[in-house]
Every structure is written in C-alpha cells, then in structure tokens.
Amino acid sequence: MLNEIVQPLISWYRQNKRILPWRDQKNAYYTWVSEIMLQQTRVEAVKPYFLRFIGELPDVKALAECPEEKLMKLWEGLGYYNRVRNMKNAAQTVVSEYSGILPASYEELLALKGIGSYTAGAIASIAYDIPVPAVDGNVLRVFSRITEDRQDIMKQSVRRQVEEKLLEIMPKEAPGDFNQALMELGAVVCVPNGPARCTECPIAEFCRAYHHGTVDELPVKAPKKKRTIENRTVFVIQDGERTAIHKRPEEGLLAGLYELPNAEGHLSMDEALERVKEMALEPLYIEALPEAKHIFSHIEWRMTGYRIRVSSLEERKESSFIFTEKKQSEKQYAIPSAFRAYIKYMKEKSGK
Ligand code: SF4
Structure with missing residues (x-):
C-alpha cells in the first residue's frame, strides 16, 4: 500500500x-x-x-x-x-x-x-x-x-x-x-x-x-534534554573608533572564531571596570547595554553588556586583542551571531 x-x-x-x-x-x-x-x-x-x-x-x-x-x-x-x-x-x-x-x-x-x-x-x-x-x-x-x-x-x-x-x-x-x-x-x-x-x-x-x-x-518525539543556561557579560571596549576583539580557542564552542571580550557571570558595573583594568586598560567611561540572549543547541547564553571607553588601546598589554573598526571587522573577521546584539555598538571609521 x-x-x-x-x-x-x-x-x-x-x-x-x-x-x-x-x-x-x-x-x-x-x-x-x-x-x-x-x-x-x-x-x-x-x-x-x-x-x-x-x-x-x-x-x-x-x-x-x-x-x-x-x-x-x-x-x-x-x-x-x-x-x-x-x-x-x-x-x-x-x-x-x-x-x-x-x-x-x-x-x-x-x-x-x-x-x-x-x-x-x-x-x-x-x-x-x-x-x-x-x-x-x-x-x-x-x-x-x-x-x-x-x-x-x-x-x-x-x-x-x-x-x-x-x-x-x-x-x-x-x-x-x-x-x-x-x-x-x-x-x-x-x-x-x-x-x-x-x-x-x-x-x-x-x-x-x-x-x-x-x-x-504525530510524530512522537522524546523530549529534548534541557539546555544549560550560562550567564555572560560582554565588553564593548573602545577608544575613539576602534573596538577590541580577540580570537576564541581552536577547540570547543565557536572554535577559532572572533569575539568581543566577555566573562562568565553577570558582572556589576564595578566588577566590569575591575575586569577591564585587569586587562591593563584604563577605563574612562562605562555604559550598561541592554541584555541579550543567544541559543545554541545545548547551551543558552544570557548576556549583559557594557560599553567601556578606554584611554588608548595602543597602551594595552593584553596581546591577544585585535583593535578594529566596524567595516574592517565585517570584511575580515568572522564574529558569530551570538554577539550580534553587541556588535552593533562597534564604530565606523570617522568620515565614512
Ligand atoms: S501526509 Fe501530512 S499533510 Fe498529508 S494527509 Fe497526512 S498528515 Fe495531512
């Protein structure tokens, strides 16, 4: 039949x-x-x-x-x-x-x-x-x-x-x-x-x-395993027009892609400033950004974010950072959509 x-x-x-x-x-x-x-x-x-x-x-x-x-x-x-x-x-x-x-x-x-x-x-x-x-x-x-x-x-x-x-x-x-x-x-x-x-x-x-x-x-489907919830704080660290990004490790989630610096947990403003100082940067100004969420197959990121103006990115000691403006980043660096909500705060080169 x-x-x-x-x-x-x-x-x-x-x-x-x-x-x-x-x-x-x-x-x-x-x-x-x-x-x-x-x-x-x-x-x-x-x-x-x-x-x-x-x-x-x-x-x-x-x-x-x-x-x-x-x-x-x-x-x-x-x-x-x-x-x-x-x-x-x-x-x-x-x-x-x-x-x-x-x-x-x-x-x-x-x-x-x-x-x-x-x-x-x-x-x-x-x-x-x-x-x-x-x-x-x-x-x-x-x-x-x-x-x-x-x-x-x-x-x-x-x-x-x-x-x-x-x-x-x-x-x-x-x-x-x-x-x-x-x-x-x-x-x-x-x-x-x-x-x-x-x-x-x-x-x-x-x-x-x-x-x-x-x-x-129909169809009958066994319920999926529950996703793990992970809280993260994303940093949009900027001097005049450039934003700091760095490469993720070659293994694990989003391996080898680029990302905005981020940390485990939801940090308070003071904790976020401390963290930026630990990166050997001098924060001048901090602004809280809206919360965002990204769902991977087994993990859900619940993110808070801060935009942090620093005195000069040139003086950084954190060697793994790349400092880029938006257009250059779009051309050259693959940043996963998990960071989309914060990527929009990256800056264009002035005059463009
Ligand atoms: S195959 Fe799907 S759409 Fe077609 S009759 Fe059956 S249930 Fe309806």
Missing part, C-alpha cells in the same frame, strides 16, 4: 516545487553545499548564503583551497561552524582521491567527513539518480503520519526502519524527485509548526493519521 504514494507525490512535486537556486541544475557540489546549510537554517535564510558561497567557491577544488578566515567569513551567521570545517576537510579528500568530483556512490559519500546518511542520500539521489533514501526531520514527520507510527522519531533505529521502507518503494527512474517530494511535502504541507494542510495534500487518501484523526498526535 505504501507504494501508492509514489506517483501522486512525484507529480505533485513536479508541478509545485519551489524555485530554489540549488535546484537550477544537477550539480553534486551545489546539492552538498545547500544540504549542509539547510541542516539548521530556514530555506529563505539560506538562499543568499548559498549564492555568495558558490559565487566565491564555485567548485570542490575552490572549497578545498579556501583559507580558514575566508571560509568562516562566508559561513558567518549560519552557526555550527564545524559543518563548514568538515566540508573543507571532505573537499580536500575529494580533490586528492576523486579528482575534485564528488563520488557517485552512496557509500563513498558517506565515508566523507561531515556527510551522514541523509546528506549522502540527498547527493546520491538528487545529483546522480542513485535510488537511495534521504531521510531528514521532514521525511520522518511525514512518514510517521502516513503510517501512523508512534515510535520515537529521534531514535536512530526508527530512522533506519524508515530508510529501509523507503528503499523498498524507491522509484528507480526518479529517486531524486521522490526524495525531494517527501522533503517538500514536509516543508510546505505536512508542516512541523502549526496544523498540517491535509486538504491540500496529494497523498491524503493514503494517510492513516489523516483518516484516524491522529495527525496532531
């Missing part, structure tokens, strides 16, 4: 698919870049990033050779920077072992750094017409509703079951369209937030949850 969804889904997809820049042509590299970007980010937000990325790095070789700072800059704002580091690593393997062309093999794709079963399936089926499934969160949701399956979709074993069932019905002549149809249905009809649009669904007649009135109960 499940195989009855295949043709209606493919026809619906071909008539209704959204026009997206990575769908213009079959190109394994474009599919790869877009799928990695889409892992944590909405389609509309990804579009300009994708176009800029492939404009600067048009193929695997360009990605493999891209300097780290430039790569971080191209990814700035997308978050989860290890994704793009893994991409570069995989691109280097593709250059050395596959002459710069992503392999047309599900298993070989899967062996590349940062490519899991979903991404390998998407590249293999969309770019190379290989009949393998590509199961992401959208597909898991749609599938659990069609089959009225109440197993926890966060479990790897459930994902594997879905992959196996989809493999059985995978149309050999259009695996890419079938996979994309399932994803698209999950993105625009059988949506994650808000009510599913079952009256517009091309496979409603085959959907068990729809027939039994259980759509709102």
Whole structure:
C-alpha cells in the first residue's frame, strides 16, 4: 500500500516545487553545499548564503583551497561552524582521491567527513539518480503520519526502519524527485509548526493519521534534554573608533572564531571596570547595554553588556586583542551571531 504514494507525490512535486537556486541544475557540489546549510537554517535564510558561497567557491577544488578566515567569513551567521570545517576537510579528500568530483556512490559519500546518511542520500539521489533514501526531520514527520507510527522519531533505529521502507518503494527512474517530494511535502504541507494542510495534500487518501484523526498526535518525539543556561557579560571596549576583539580557542564552542571580550557571570558595573583594568586598560567611561540572549543547541547564553571607553588601546598589554573598526571587522573577521546584539555598538571609521 505504501507504494501508492509514489506517483501522486512525484507529480505533485513536479508541478509545485519551489524555485530554489540549488535546484537550477544537477550539480553534486551545489546539492552538498545547500544540504549542509539547510541542516539548521530556514530555506529563505539560506538562499543568499548559498549564492555568495558558490559565487566565491564555485567548485570542490575552490572549497578545498579556501583559507580558514575566508571560509568562516562566508559561513558567518549560519552557526555550527564545524559543518563548514568538515566540508573543507571532505573537499580536500575529494580533490586528492576523486579528482575534485564528488563520488557517485552512496557509500563513498558517506565515508566523507561531515556527510551522514541523509546528506549522502540527498547527493546520491538528487545529483546522480542513485535510488537511495534521504531521510531528514521532514521525511520522518511525514512518514510517521502516513503510517501512523508512534515510535520515537529521534531514535536512530526508527530512522533506519524508515530508510529501509523507503528503499523498498524507491522509484528507480526518479529517486531524486521522490526524495525531494517527501522533503517538500514536509516543508510546505505536512508542516512541523502549526496544523498540517491535509486538504491540500496529494497523498491524503493514503494517510492513516489523516483518516484516524491522529495527525496532531504525530510524530512522537522524546523530549529534548534541557539546555544549560550560562550567564555572560560582554565588553564593548573602545577608544575613539576602534573596538577590541580577540580570537576564541581552536577547540570547543565557536572554535577559532572572533569575539568581543566577555566573562562568565553577570558582572556589576564595578566588577566590569575591575575586569577591564585587569586587562591593563584604563577605563574612562562605562555604559550598561541592554541584555541579550543567544541559543545554541545545548547551551543558552544570557548576556549583559557594557560599553567601556578606554584611554588608548595602543597602551594595552593584553596581546591577544585585535583593535578594529566596524567595516574592517565585517570584511575580515568572522564574529558569530551570538554577539550580534553587541556588535552593533562597534564604530565606523570617522568620515565614512
Ligand atoms: S494527509 Fe495531512 S498528515 Fe497526512 S501526509 Fe498529508 S499533510 Fe501530512
């Protein structure tokens, strides 16, 4: 019975698919870049990033050779920077072992750094017409509703079951369209937030949850682990027009990116001034900035901030600081969006 969804889904997809820049042509590299970007980010937000990325790095070789700072800059704002580091690593393997062309093999794709079963399936089926499934969160949701399956979709074993069932019905002549149809249905009809649009669904007649009135109960997901809350204080330390930033450690959260200096905890104004003096700077003026929040996957930062005017940044002894004005920083240094609320206080060079 499940195989009855295949043709209606493919026809619906071909008539209704959204026009997206990575769908213009079959190109394994474009599919790869877009799928990695889409892992944590909405389609509309990804579009300009994708176009800029492939404009600067048009193929695997360009990605493999891209300097780290430039790569971080191209990814700035997308978050989860290890994704793009893994991409570069995989691109280097593709250059050395596959002459710069992503392999047309599900298993070989899967062996590349940062490519899991979903991404390998998407590249293999969309770019190379290989009949393998590509199961992401959208597909898991749609599938659990069609089959009225109440197993926890966060479990790897459930994902594997879905992959196996989809493999059985995978149309050999259009695996890419079938996979994309399932994803698209999950993105625009059988949506994650808000009510599913079952009256517009091309496979409603085959959907068990729809027939039994259980759509709102599915999918079943085990509750996520609670995020750890971390309080931080962010310093916008400035002389006339420049602001102090420094590089984060090469390991851990936001590794190797740049940041505004910051400290654990919510510091009072006096504590903040003390901290700045410990950096061998001479504070002249301090102003409290509004609070801000940033959510990472497992951690939530609750931030307070201070803008602190210092006498001269030249006299600093804190050698890890870089002093930059806003435009130069935008061009050169990737600062994660966690600091967005405070970056706006950086200054332009006077006269610009
Ligand atoms: S009928 Fe409704 S619940 Fe079933 S797949 Fe379609 S949109 Fe999803």
